[in-house]
Amino acid sequence: MSNVFDVLQERGYLKQLTHEAEIKEALEKEKVTFYIGFDPTADSLHVGHFIAMMFMSHMQRHGHRPIALIGGGTAMIGDPSGRTDMRQMLTKEKIEHNVSCIKKQMEKFIDFSEDKAILVNNGDWLLDLNYVEFIRDIGSQFSVNRMLSAECFKSRMENGGLSFLEFNYMLMQAYDFLVLNQKYNCTMELGGDDQWSNMIAGVDLIRKKERKSAFAMTCTLLTNSEGNKMGKTAKGALWLDPEKTSPYEFYQYWRNLPDADVERPLALLTYLPMDEVRRLSSLEGAAINEAKKVLAYEVTKIVHGEEEAKKAAAAAEALFGGAGDMTNVPTSEISKDKLGMGIVDLLCELELIKTKSEGRRLVQQGGLSIDNKKVEDFAMAVTEDLFQDGVILVKQGKKKYNRIVLK
Structure with missing residues (x-):
């Protein structure tokens, strides 16, 4: 099989990774089982999750087996990474509702048939843990000094403090990786670059406890040319749920990107060959609008299906091109x-x-x-x-x- 590592690198996914030579060799010679975690803090994924889904999809297309881990357990605590304040506490019922909604969305991007991918909920093993046993067995493997040097904790310590509840999050995420390694021979964790500290913790835990190889790769966050996160609209997040962000609004977001911001989402959020990505991104002046139309159509097609993408494109053409069917306008x-x-x-x-x-x-x-x-x-x-x-x-x-x- 061709090495997905080269594909991910060329398309700009890879940010940080452990054991680069071992990862490249494993991805070239083995069918690697890997996982990405998604905490169900809302009843829909948003465009920040979409890049992770595409990361996962490229891996699956090259013969590797994804585990989509829904954080039904970790969501009870809340991830402090990238936060200046504590996350809102969710009820168990709300988390269960969010989990069921997210599961349906994931099936659009990942093939779960015939054991090609696995969907699991960490609430199945976290919610019934014996805390004393957990701290003795898992907590003993962690250095508090090292944990406090992690960026996700350090920034919180500098901005009003960190609750002990959240301090447990890194242990929980590391334990997830250990459980998946033991149950499914999962050897690699993928995730956003803001998860780097948590991911290293999992790699170290497996290597200490199981004496096995384990790896982590982070994905670049989806940012614009000024370094700010993409996917924010006047209404808030750019959701993948059509009830929260209509296919037309979704299409229009990508259609109206600044010229300098077209290349990254073309590479990260579509399956277009990189030669075509580079060609479209090199267009200048009025011609760059054609690249934006292609981007908007391709991303909307992946998220909402070809029919909705065609309707959104027709609505945009009717409004801005002076021709087309106005019934597709919101x-x-x-x-x-x-x-x-x-x-x-x-x-x-x-x-x-x-x-x-x-x-x-x-x-x-x-x-x-x-x-x-x-x-x-x-x-x-x-x-x-x-x-x-x-x-x-x-x-x-x-x-x-x-x-x-x-x-």
Whole structure:
């Protein structure tokens, strides 16, 4: 089999790794079982998880076996990595709901048939642990001095302190790797670069306890040309759940990226050959828009399917290219009893704007229009005569459109 290490390196996934020569040899000569952990802190994965799923997918396509570990147990504690404050504590019921939602999403990216991949929940072994036995057996393998030097703990110590609850997280994650090694011969952990300290802890634990080889590779985080995390929208995270971020909104996020930010997601979030990635990324001026359309289409196709990607592309073309089917534009319906409401009140009720004050600012700045006519009075009543064939097109700012249909 071809070595996935070279593919991952060329596409820009790899950030840090232990035992590089051993990893390259193992990935070339063996069918490696590896895992990535996902804590179910929400009922959907977001674009930050998507890069991990693509990392996992490339490994599987080259013959290696993924374990998707859902952190039903570790989510009870909360990962302090990259945090300046303590995570919100989740109930067991909420965690179970989130786990079931995430499982469904993962099946879009990873083939779990015929034991080609494994899906496990660390709550199965963490929630019934005997704490005294755990601390004697596992905690004794850890140096507190070394743990406190880890970046995930050090930054928290400098910003208001670290709870003992969170201090246990590294032990729990390391123990996950040990359990997976014992049960499934899992020898490699993959994850985001913010997990480096936790991942090293797992590698060291297996090497001490089992006297076996174990490895870790981190994936670069998805950042823009200025080094900031990508995937944030006006509504918050860019979710993979179509109910939280519609396929059209998802498509438009990638379509509207700054020119300098096109190459990294083309390499990391699509399966396009790298020669094509480089060609598209080298386009300049107006031509770079073609690269953005390809990026938006390819990423939306992977996450939401080809049909939704085509609809999103058609909607964008209808709005910005002056041709196409407008029915694919994000649409809200209202009944006739809503007629007479002020436009800002209506948009707020439909959750097209967050607050009425946001709507007023939009009107004052000339950023709100209906069917290309600027709204000049935020109390303007929405009346039946505004609707052409039962539809009005609301535009916020330069690029955000919504259809409102009168039932």
